Amino acid sequence: MRLGLIGCGNIGKFLLQAINEDGLLPGSKIVAIYARREEIAAPLSDEFKAKAYGDVDAILKSDVDLIIEAATVEAAKDYGLNVLKSGKDLLLSSIGAMADPDFAENANKLCQMNNVQLFLPSGAIGGLDILKSANAMNGLETVSITTRKPPSALPACSSLANEKVLFVGSAAEAIKQFPRNINVAIVLSLAGLGSERTKVKIIADPNVVKNIHLIEATGSFGKLKLEVENEPLPNNPKTSYLAALSVLATLQNNEKCVQIG
């Protein structure tokens, strides 16, 4: 596979290292990168032997097979549909884009029309397999996620002495208010009850150093309780290491004949 990358921050650099340097996706390479600033793209282009492009359209005209978005929800919305229109597969890190009903509907249509695929990795959480099974006969009743992060991983709460609940509400509202911090709630919504019925609580907690996500669900299947204590990425406390790993794992699994889960 020839891969294109939009966004050269922490997840992007992790992928360049893992795929182009460490060979963790045999037969595939990131051959095209786009960062908004040339001074970011140029040294990465040299180091990882991936051509830096000045805009995304130029990458879409090249012979890449799949585009990885590792930028922001806004960027995912700006570029995502054009990627699918151009006949390339798309992998979104910023799954929050899918909370926009127009974007989600158009993305679905384009995938069908152009016979391309949209990959939505599980990111910094898990349990999506359970929710999908639990809802196979519409038996899922409640789904919630409680996210607890250090204040440095959340906006506008750097000097907290005690834990503070920043948000309680639907996943649809959470991603509007915290587009950089709660993409996990949207992938959870997509696997289960949708973004209006998925409940979210976000807590800034000065006593934790990890990004902790507690997922709870009930339904005819029984009950689910799953807590992930995520190590943050070294250069970005906002992003969990598992989120970057899940992008790599999705790419490693997408063409396998035997599909697990």
Ligand SMILES: NC(=O)C1=CN([C@@H]2O[C@H](COP(=O)(O)OP(=O)(O)OC[C@H]3O[C@@H](n4cnc5c(N)ncnc54)[C@H](O)[C@@H]3O)[C@@H](O)[C@H]2O)C=CC1
């Ligand atoms: N699904 C999940 O569990 C998670 C998803 N995410 C999503 O992944 C994204 C990337 O995460 P990180 O790499 O840790 O963030 P980061 O902040 O380290 O890197 C993002 C990079 O994208 C660049 N960027 C922003 N807008 C752009 C645009 N329009 N075009 C090209 N580049 C652009 C920024 O300059 C930055 O270098 C986050 O913004 C978030 O939306 C992050 C963590 C978990």
Ligand SMILES: O=C([O-])CC(=O)C(=O)O
């Ligand atoms: O990395 C995490 O723990 C979750 C996150 O930022 C997101 O879902 O946007």
